[in-house]
Amino acid sequence: MPTRGALPLLLSTALLSASVASTGTLHAAPTPSTKDACIDGADEGQSLRDEGKLRDARARFLSCANSSCPGAIAKDCGTWLADVESRMPTVVVTAINAAGNDLVDVRVSVDGQPFLERLSGTEVTIDPGPHRLRYEYTGVPSMPPVEDNIVIYERQKGRALVAKFQSATTEPPLAPASDASPVSSPKRSAPIAAYVVGGVGLVALGSAAFFGLRGRSDYSDLDSTCGRTHSCAQSDIDAVKTKFTISDISLGLGVAAIGVAAVLYFTHPKEPAGPRSGGAPLLNHAVIAPTRGGGWLAGYETAF
Missing domain, CATH: 1.10.10 (Arc Repressor Mutant, subunit A)
Known part of the structure; x- marks a missing residue:
């Protein structure tokens, strides 16, 4: 049994222990x-x-x-x-170059905010919804970045996102300046005479067709009127014969002229093609146009 002097000591010890325990409890609480x-x-x-x-x-x-x-x-x-x-959701971001090789040094941003500084091949979390992605290959700064619009869905796991980089475009080098004229294959330069004679032939053929048609028309008129009674005037008959004669002569002349023009064209020697000078003609050709009187006009036109 404790003595009377030890009792206060025991009470003090008990109070101190309770105080320490209470203090520990207070520290554990938030x-x-x-x-x-x-x-x-x-x-x-x-x-x-x-x-x-x-x-x-x-x-x-x-x-x-x-x-x-x-x-x-x-x-x-x-x-x-x-x-x-x-x-x-989670995604796996990969990138390849134009040759199909994997790239690692690619910086990725989502909606303008940093997302990945470098590709690791592991899944990364991303918020669901529409996003604008931008891929930048830091290994070649001149390579154009790749941008893409995507929509990510909730609970979508491991979606593969592939950025395909194209090679940096370069302009082809300019060809060195040279005073020498470019070498080109020779070309045929038709003589002016071939165009003139050919134009005459075309006019003659037109004349043959014109007088031939007029002669046939007049002959048909005479045959349906005075020809039935053999009472046609000699002057009318001669006029029809004259038109047929002119048609025949024009036809022969036209065929001959066309033939001569062809010979002049194909027998003319070829000339080497070179740079066109300022005074060289750009266009040479014959011109055939109808006249108001029903005839034909032949000419030759040169444009510079």
């Missing part, structure tokens, strides 16, 4: 600032989740699902965290 941070993380995480910003929501739920937060808040944040992780 402080007001920590509790507020947990509540804010839970509230912000739910708002971000509802907006489809699952990556940011996941970070907020991680901050409030740990043991430093009150038990009820940590439990709710843990449930929300599991839901967000199951809904969050």
Whole structure:
């Protein structure tokens, strides 16, 4: 049995132990600032989740699902965290060059915000919804970047995103200037006489057709009128004969002229083609045009 002097000592020891235990309990409980941070993380995480910003929501739920937060808040944040992780899509980003080889030094941005500094071949999380992707190959700064529009869906896992880079375009080198005239194959330069004679032949053929048709028409008229009674005037008969004669002569002249023009054209020697000077003709050809009186006019036209 303790003595009367030891009793106060035992009471003091008991009170000190209770005080230490009480102090330990107070340190284990969350402080007001920590509790507020947990509540804010839970509230912000739910708002971000509802907006489809699952990556940011996941970070907020991680901050409030740990043991430093009150038990009820940590439990709710843990449930929300599991839901967000199951809904969050993932992608695997790859890039190839024009030859089909894999590229690694590719910087990727999503909607203008940094996403990847370098490709690793592993799955990365991304928010669902429409996105504008930009790929930049840092290994060759002159290579044009690749941009793409995509739509990512919730719970879509491991979607492959492939950026196909094309080789940097380069302009072909300019050919060195040279005073020498370019070498070209010789070409046939028809003489002017061939065009003139050919034009005359065409006019003659036109005359043959004209007088032939007129002669046939006059002959038909005479045959249907005075020809039935053999009472046609001799002058009318001679006029018809004259038209047929002119038609025959024109036909022969036209055929002969066309033949001569062909001979002049094909027997003319070829000349080497060279740069055209300022005074050289650009166009030489015969011109045949009808006249108001029913005849034909032949000429030769040269354009510079």
